Amino acid sequence: MNDLDSRLRAWNPVRAEEVSDAASSAAAAGLLQLVLDQAVTRHARHRPASRARRRRRLSAVAALSAAAAAGTALALGLTGVLGPARSAGTIRTAAFTIVSNPNGTATLTINNAALLDPATLQNDLAQDRVPAMVTVGSFCSSDPAPAGFSQVVSFYPATAGNHALPPGVHPHPAITFHPAAMPAGTELSFGVFHLNSGEQQATFELINASSYTCTHTPPPAPANGGSQVEFSPARS
């Protein structure tokens, strides 16, 4: 390699390693979901672009750009600068993102569990018809727990059963809720604890809305058919 090559490569303002994890960011996940929500237009490039179609295309790009920009803001840690934003069925805050899926499910991605405001998350889940009791420092459960948890909640990354996460800490797990599968009279209990290790632990269970008890002790393991996940303390 001669000197000119070295100089040109050293001049590269964005190294490949700087973006090697970009595809795993919340911004990328949101963009992928939003793009997949767009209809495929076959042979679009072979047809002359009418003014109306051009407007539609630009509108779609504007929506995608807004979503991507929101993701970028999260990556930059602009907590508090941006309030909750909703576009194209998506709620974004610095702490989490909720995407409304076309089949009536809602996918929650935790961006930064340290910033999680339980009331905000509970309200936003309710907007997606997911009745939830979100608590920090406590966890509520029913005994016996209502059946059907595995039909209501699924995770990514997932184990074979798709209703529990593999062991270990998951930086930004995605959790999909199926509100239509929730038995009548039930809610989803979502309890977050700050562990001594610095991680956050969240436990999910179905509860009877009219009969449950709460504890301020982190549950040792998923009980009664629920699931448990550990988050990294802050978005990397």
Added chain:
Amino acid sequence: MPQPDVNAVMNQTGSSADSRVVRFTEIFETCYGPVLAYARRRVGSDLAQDVVAETFLAAWRNVDELPVQPLPWLYRTAQYAIANQRRAVTRRGRLDDRARLLADSALVPDLSESVAADLELAAAFRALSEADREVLRLAAWEGLSPAALGEVIGCSAAAAKGRLHRARKRLCRRLGTGQAPNSLARTTDTTAQESVT
């Protein structure tokens, strides 16, 4: 990565669309980083997300026609997206900092330490034509092979190699060096996918 509800999309659009969703998702996961880097190298972080969004939207709408190695296609589409951004900004006549960045045909990065340390190279690079600058950027920064380079700039591999050689020669001349200008063409003889991972 956090997974969108691909199953929901697949169920909604029918089984004939399943392979499209799977293929596009694979492409997105593989190419998002390189396309983001490509855009950031040319328009900076602020506008790069717009370019990436427009690029992958175009890719999704043409998913049936994407080549096996889609990265050169995506780079070329990103070029169009950048051009669209320039036109839109020019039309609006917004001469704020972002507009000036886009209107500057040189689009020479000026934030990294290496740039500040190599002002001579910056001056020589800026004096080249945009076509020369882009072919040098694609080879040195995106690490494209001559074949991939040709796909991006719309010519054969041999023609791309020639254009790269001539661009390097002109850059050497601007720099006042007499070194042989064929090293990049020789050393970037790898696939586009390999070079960015």
